[in-house]
Amino acid sequence: MVLVFLKKHKIKIISSAILLVLYYFCLPEKLFEDPTSTVVIAKNKELLGALIADDGQWRFPELDSIPKKFEQCILQFEDAHFYKHFGFNPVSLAKALKENIKAKRVVRGGSTITQQVIRLSRKNKRRSYIEKLKELIYATRLEFRISKKEILKLYASHAPFGGNVVGLEMASWRYFGLQPNQLSWAESATLAVLPNAPSLIYPGKNQLKLKKKRNRLLNKLYKKKIIDKTTYELALEEELPQKPFPLPSIAPHFVQEVGKELKGKHIKSTIDFHLQKRVNYLVKQHYERQKQNEVFNIAVLVLDVETRKVLSYIGNSPTNKKHQKDVNNVISPRSTGSTLKPFLYAQMLQLGNLLPTQLIPDVPTEIAGYTPKNFDLTFDGAVPANEALTRSLNIPAIRMLQSYGLEKFREDLKEYQIKHINKSADYYGLSLILGGAEASLWDLCKTFASYSGIVNHYEKLGHKYYENEFIEPIFIELNEVNFGAITEKYNKIDAGTAFLTLNTLTEVNRPFTDQAWKYFDSSQKIGWKTGTSFGNKDAWAIGTNSKYVVGVWVGNSDGEGRPDLTGVGSAAPLMFDVFDVLPKSNWFLAPYENLVEESICEKSGYLALPICNSIIKRVQKNGVRAKSCPYHKQISIDQTEKFRVNSNCESVTNIKNKTWFILPPLMAHYYQQKNANYRVLPSYRSDCVILDSNTxxxxxxxxxxxxxxxxxxxxxxxxxxxxxxxxxxxxxxxxxxxxxxxxxxxxxxxxxxxxxxxxxxxxxxxxxxxxxxxxxxxxxx
The missing domain is CATH 2.60.40.10 (Immunoglobulins)
Structure with a gap:
């Protein structure tokens, strides 16, 4: 029977099958291929900003959901039977056909919301009965493919709302400065009637027509008991939008940067909306002060140490085009000034070449024609390494770099992934440590966060390390950083070295204060470093505690230097202001298991000799490789202790042996000028003749x-x-x-x-x- 039926109706069956296949494939896989705006929201879903789509339309990516108020408004205005029909409404079509024939022109449409979605996807092709038939077929096919809710979201996302505004979300921001779910009944009704007549929204025009249409819809909502009488009466009193609202622009440079990587997407970022607004306010205040010195540009970056998420990102101050307001100074390479000095200090500690309080020469220096100078143009003779770092002395830094190895330090920076330091060591020379290279605020903050992370993770992981601490921060909320595998071995810097370096940086004097700040309970302990580039072109301040890293750059984007533009005076005050609006955080737990106790010479900071006055200090593990004190020596003096003597001029029984702190002559010359307690080595008594090569x-x-x-x-x-x-x-x-x-x-x-x-x-x-x-x-x- 079946075979007979198939043979008898073969042509009909084949035709039907072909029609079914054609029907199945009649709709493209994706209805809308239009470019969309890049939309960036904070982690609490507040809008940070958006970028216009490539075709010049403000078209946000498709909505996740439709607010209840707008859904009721659009259904009552456009398609009250939306949830009952199967893509088209025969009754509405019949009524429309009857009225149009009677008027001999199109006076009424009978399209459902589903049909309107199809028309929008086909770019509003010229209306005809053939086109209407196609829309009807495609509409039924769409109803098979997706749910009613999804069809409604497509309509709300692609409907025109006047001018170059497409979609409910953009219209909500454009005309009311609100998110769609924040709209009132009157505002929702206003937007619901616009796709039907988008030209009515032009500010100052067609206000009466638009209001009548809105009020008719509100009346329908009231009669159908969707809204109550009070809501209805209050809605009628609401004014129509009088002018377009600007889109929020809370983090414009951040949005621009995200748009380069995720163009046309709707991105939930890691930015803390409320923190961003507060930092914006602080930057504006600081900008008003700085522009008095003709300094017009500022950048601020705040990172979460644990997650490496970007919490706040200000690429520039609220300046104007004349002063390069569009330049993103978070990622722009700038002369590093002294900001690399902590990393050299840490690498020397790590290698065992240095102890924190070890004396470093600070004397007039010339190396291959290069003559570095300290900021204050003075010399200390000798200065502890940690003090040289906190005071940001240039000559000790140059001498440390020469001792450590320029090429070796250049390779360290490469492993830190500081991108713009990409030339050979010979290209930079020893000036590398004083700002001879360029880096971005992003990379410097990232490296400080890596140091902080090493210390935090050492305790968290049970005295172990992650393979990859020097990692890029993230700015998308759903992403997580990959620190790599857990290992016993550190990468570049161990926890003890990182802790000692950061702890040293807490001793830097805060701007406009003295050391007394640390005795107040409200003060946060922060390890921080400033930098000022040659010619006062760049002012830096970067600080960290166990929870946050805050970096600030201040200067002119065009590279013009200004008097009094310094890291301490221009950037550090803003950095501390930002720390003050962050939640208070504790300092790091000291990684005692990664530190060793050693006897340290009290005066020289080297490993103590038996003849030194010494103190016990915790130093990095590799500190045991450091040198013993070269500056304490046993000398022979006479009974009066005024002259040196020897067995050639004094009997052995009258000779006293005494330990003496002796610096080389050039170091001693400057050291004694700033250290009144330095005792010059006694002279030999006149009857004692001796040649001394170090006199x-x-x-x-x-x-x-x-x-x-x-x-x-x-x-x-x-x-x-x-x-x-x-x-x-x-x-x-x-x-x-x-x-x-x-x-x-x-x-x-x-x-x-x-x-x-x-x-x-x-x-x-x-x-x-x-x-x-x-x-x-x-x-x-």
């Missing part, structure tokens, strides 16, 4: 061979060149020779002027009255 040194010139340009006075006469020497024996006489010709004798203050008549190479020789000798060669240009 005197040149203050100028310091190098064995120096090229020097002579200056001229106002009357064009050549100024004399002043040679300077320091001697450990205050009573010593020094004899000066120029090209082996005696030119003078000095005592106490060893300065000798020379005034050669011709340019050329000259040899300087000095000999003290004990026969100690020093030589220098200079070339006068």
């Amino acid at each position: 005197m040194d040149f203050v100028f010139p310091t190098k064995q061979y120096s090229k020097i340009s002579l200056t001229k006075s106002e009357d064009t006469k050549t100024n004399p060149l002043i040679l300077k020497l320091t001697h450990a024996n205050a009573e010593a006489k020094v004899y000066w020779y120029l090209n082996n010709v005696f030119i003078g004798e000095t005592k106490e203050y060893h300065e000798q002027a020379i005034n050669p008549k011709e340019k050329g190479v000259y040899k300087i020789t000095v000999i003290d009255d004990l026969g100690n000798e020093r030589k220098r060669t200079i070339e006068l240009l």
Whole structure:
């Protein structure tokens, strides 16, 4: 029977099958291919900002849901039987056909919301009965494919709302400055009638027509008991929108940056909306002060240490186009100033080359023609490494970098993934540590967060490490950072070293205060570092505690430097203001298992010798590799303790042995100027003759061979060149020779002027009255 039926109706069956296949595939897989706006919301779903779609339309990505008020309004206005029909309403079609034939033109449409979705997807093709038939077929097919709720979301997402506004969400922001779920009944009704006549919304025009349409819809809602009488009467009193509202622009540079990576998406970010607004306010206040000094641009970044999420992102101050308001200074490379110094300090601790309080030379220095200077143009002679870091002294930093290795430090920064430091070590030279390279606020904050994370995770993981601490921060709420596997071995920096470095940075004096701030209970303990680039072009301040990293850059985006633009004075106050609006956080737990107790020389900071006055301190594990104190020596003195003696001039029974803190002459020359308790090594008694190779040194010139340009006075006469020497024996006489010709004798203050008549190479020789000798060669240009 079946076979007979199939043979008899073969053509009909095949035709039906073909029609069914055509019907099944008549709709494209995706109805709407229009470009959409990039929409970025905070983690609490508040709108941060949006970017217009590529076709110039404000078209937000499709809605997740339709607010109840708008759903009731659109259904009562457009398609009251939406949930009952199967894509088309025969009764409405019949009525529309009858009225249109009678009027001999289209006066009424009978389209359902489903049909209108189809028409929108087909770009509102010219109306005809053939087109209407197609819409009807496609509408029924759409009803098979998706639910009624999804059809309604498609309509609300793609309906026109006047001008270049497409979709309910954008219309809600544009005309009322609200999210769709915040709209009142009157506002929802206003938007519900617009897709039917979007030209009515133009501000200042068609107000009466629009109001009548809205009120008719409100009346229908009231009659159908969807709203009560009070709601109805109050809704009638609401005004229509008079002007378009600007979209929120809480984090414009962040939105722009997200748009590069996730164009046309609806992104829920990690930004804390309320924190962002408060930091925006602080930046505005700070900008008003800074622009008095003609400094117009600011950037702020706040990271969560544990999650590495971006909590606040301000790419620029509220300035204008003239002052490059569109430049994103969070990601722009800028001269680093002194901001890399903590990383060099940490790497030297890690290698065991340095202990936190170890003395570093701070004396006039020239290396391959490069002459660094401290910010205040003074010298300490010798300064503890941790103090050199907190005071951001340049000469100790240069000497530390030379000692550690320029190439090695360049490789460290590469592993930190500081992207813009991408040239060879030779390209940067030793100035790398003083701002000779460029980095972004993003990368510097990221690295501080990595240091903080190492310390936090060490305790959390039971004295272990993650493989990948130096990782990019994230800005999408659903994402999580991947720190990699847990391992016994640290990557680059261990917890003890990271902790000591961050702890050292808490000793930096806060701007406009003194050290007393730390004794107030309300003060947060923060490890922070400032930086000021050459020419006062960039001011940095980056700080961290166990929970947050806050980074601030202040300057001009066009690179113009300004007097008084410094990290301490210009960037640090804003950084501390931002910390003040963050939840209070505790300092790190000290990783005692990754620190060792060592006997440290109290004066030199090196590992103590038995002859040193020492104290017990916790240092990094590799601190046991550090050098023993080179500055304490046993000396022999007479019974009066005024002179050094030896067995050649004093009997052994009358010789006293005493420990003495002795710095090299050049270091001692400057050190004693700032350390009144420094005791100069006693002189040998006159009857004791001895040669001492470490008793005197040149203050100028310091190098064995120096090229020097002579200056001229106002009357064009050549100024004399002043040679300077320091001697450990205050009573010593020094004899000066120029090209082996005696030119003078000095005592106490060893300065000798020379005034050669011709340019050329000259040899300087000095000999003290004990026969100690020093030589220098200079070339006068």
